[in-house]
Amino acid sequence: MAYIDQLIExxxxxxxxxxxxxxxxxxxxxxxxxxxxxxTNEPGVGEEFGAELTTSYPVIARRDLxxxxxxxxxxxxxAWFHIRTPNYDQLDADAKAWLEAATAKMRRTMADRHTxxxxxxxxxxxxxxxxxxxxxxxxxxxDASSVLxxxxxxxxxxxxxxxxxxxxxxxRRWRPFARELAALFPKTAHASVKTAASKxxxxxxxxxxxxxxxxxxxxxxxxxxxxxxSIYYDVDNKTILEEAPSQVQEYLIPRWSTASxxxxxxxxxxxxxxxxxxxLQDMTRVLLEAGEKATNPPxxxxxxxxxxxxxxxxxxITWVDADYDERLGEVLRPMASDKSGMPxxxxxAVSTRGMIAEAFxxxxxxxxxxxxxxxxxxxxxxxxxxxxHAMPLFAPLEEEYNAPLCEATFEVMMQLGKFxxxxxxxxxxxxxxxxxxxxxxxxxxxxxxxxxxxLEAQQMLSGAAAIDQNVVDLVDVxxxxxxxxxxxxxxxxxxxxxxxxxxxxKKRAAMLQQQQLLASMQxxxxxxxxxxxxxxxxxxxxxxxxxx
Numbered sequence: 001m002a003y004i005d006q007l008i009e010x011x012x013x014x015x016x017x018x019x020x021x022x023x024x025x026x027x028x029x030x031x032x033x034x035x036x037x038x039x040t041n042e043p044g045v046g047e048e049f050g051a052e053l054t055t056s057y058p059v060i061a062r063r064d065l066x067x068x069x070x071x072x073x074x075x076x077x078x079a080w081f082h083i084r085t086p087n088y089d090q091l092d093a094d095a096k097a098w099l100e101a102a103t104a105k106m107r108r109t110m111a112d113r114h115t116x117x118x119x120x121x122x123x124x125x126x127x128x129x130x131x132x133x134x135x136x137x138x139x140x141x142x143d144a145s146s147v148l149x150x151x152x153x154x155x156x157x158x159x160x161x162x163x164x165x166x167x168x169x170x171x172r173r174w175r176p177f178a179r180e181l182a183a184l185f186p187k188t189a190h191a192s193v194k195t196a197a198s199k200x201x202x203x204x205x206x207x208x209x210x211x212x213x214x215x216x217x218x219x220x221x222x223x224x225x226x227x228x229x230s231i232y233y234d235v236d237n238k239t240i241l242e243e244a245p246s247q248v249q250e251y252l253i254p255r256w257s258t259a260s261x262x263x264x265x266x267x268x269x270x271x272x273x274x275x276x277x278x279x280l281q282d283m284t285r286v287l288l289e290a291g292e293k294a295t296n297p298p299x300x301x302x303x304x305x306x307x308x309x310x311x312x313x314x315x316x317i318t319w320v321d322a323d324y325d326e327r328l329g330e331v332l333r334p335m336a337s338d339k340s341g342m343p344x345x346x347x348x349a350v351s352t353r354g355m356i357a358e359a360f361x362x363x364x365x366x367x368x369x370x371x372x373x374x375x376x377x378x379x380x381x382x383x384x385x386x387x388x389h390a391m392p393l394f395a396p397l398e399e400e401y402n403a404p405l406c407e408a409t410f411e412v413m414m415q416l417g418k419f420x421x422x423x424x425x426x427x428x429x430x431x432x433x434x435x436x437x438x439x440x441x442x443x444x445x446x447x448x449x450x451x452x453x454x455l456e457a458q459q460m461l462s463g464a465a466a467i468d469q470n471v472v473d474l475v476d477v478x479x480x481x482x483x484x485x486x487x488x489x490x491x492x493x494x495x496x497x498x499x500x501x502x503x504x505x506k507k508r509a510a511m512l513q514q515q516q517l518l519a520s521m522q523x524x525x526x527x528x529x530x531x532x533x534x535x536x537x538x539x540x541x542x543x544x545x546x547x548x
Contacts, residue, residue, distance in 0.1 A: 002238075025039045055284040061357060078439065085099070127154060147412050171209075173206075177204060189239075205236060310332065
């Protein structure tokens with residue numbers, strides 16, 4: 001079997017095995033993300049999203065969580081990541097300066113609109129919040145001048161896991177126009193594609209792209225030295241368009257919560273809220289019908305007595321038979337209906353909305369505000385509660401989402417030479433593992449907890465010092481305060497180094513010692529003067545003193 005046939009068969013197996021998953025994603029999207037509800041059907045251009053929905057609250061809850069992911073973990077207003085190494089504390093000034101400069105270059109690259117970072121991550125955030133995973137790609141653009149970020153529809157991406165539980169082989173379906181495909185691969189595009197490019201330029205071609213581990217590759221390149229191989233191939237014409245070694249897995253599959261035995265994850269938010277969302281849609285429909293009946297009730301009319309159409313709108317006239325005897329009942333009257341159940345229905349709808357908000361962590365995204373009369377211990381307990389509630393959300397996002405995104409960006413920028421020539425890298429950094437330190441509300445809360453602990457220790461020491469003054473020496477205040485200042489985000493430029501502080505302390509001690517010496521000398525001089533003055537008096541010289 002030709003290698004192109006193997007690729008088509010392997011990718012086909014991966015896509016076929018997730019048919020049930022597509023049905024679940026379609027159901028979730030219809031309730032929470034109608035813009036993405038095209039897993040099992042392709043909506044027409046201009047078709048209304050969510051036309052079958054009766055309330056927008058589940059969609060709003062998903063929107064708020066998706067927006068919060070980006071604003072809290074990747075805020076554009078501050079440096080949300082820092083490039084580090086495992087031995088960062090032992091690096092010299094030049095190595096740290098290089099890492100700081102590299103961090104700034106990465107931030108500028110991500111902020112560049114041509115890289116489409118904001119667009120890709122925004123789409124990825126909402127896929128992550130809704131389906132528990134996203135399909136992102138970090139690669140070079142076609143002219144190899146910068147980084148390009150893309151977020152692909154989960155419908156078009158399938159992947160497998162390796163023995164370590166990581167997504168390794170990723171396959172993507174792609175349907176470019178014939179003219180686009182012929183322009184991208186002018187040498188390898190099939191003859192029928194080139195013909196269609198001139199006669200039917202907007203004809204779609206069934207193409208797939210895969211990045212697989214090198215040990216799974218068996219194509220014409222032979223044995224490659226890079227970890228991965230990137231392959232573009234035309235499925236319709238069974239033609240390989242491009243084969244190229246790759247240092248990185250361009251496709252990133254951040255996953256929220258996984259189940260054993262499946263490479264596909266799920267969103268704890270939508271799984272928990274799906275029954276409530278369905279119920280809320282039905283409840284809203286019933287309440288809307290009940291409210292409409294209450295404000296515009298159905299009418300009862302006597303058939304032979306009505307001489308015209310029933311006109312119950314403002315200013316309408318309904319003609320009745322003049323000979324009708326109204327003692328038999330009104331000829332046109334509202335139908336009596338029981339409205340006693342509406343308050344209960346409204347209360348149930350409010351309760352269901354609260355359950356959906358809780359499922360989407362909307363009540364746990366902000367740090368609880370401390371009260372005015374709270375002690376440091378009570379504030380610390382509130383922070384601990386926030387950390388416990390926010391950990392299931394932020395921990396996977398940093399480990400599964402932000403970290404791979406930054407690592408792939410760093411690798412691509414290194415390949416493009418965006419950090420300068422390889423020989424410009426400081427000696428201490430060569431061969432070192434690059435890691436990333438992230439800033440997030442959870443990280444801030446954990447660090448700020450040190451400040452609360454410092455205040456608690458201060459209160460404890462103040463109480464114990466009233467009994468024994470020696471207890472104040474138990475805590476090294478300089479070390480503790482320096483740690484707290486760094487934790488609460490005080491810039492390093494605001495604080496002096498330990499050596500500088502020690503030097504100032506030595507000068508202060510020397511100055512205090514000199515002042516004490518001068519004070520002792522002055523005291524001695526005063527005593528000597530007093531004695532001298534006393535020795536010069538007549539009584540001191542044995543002479544009679546004058547008296548009044």
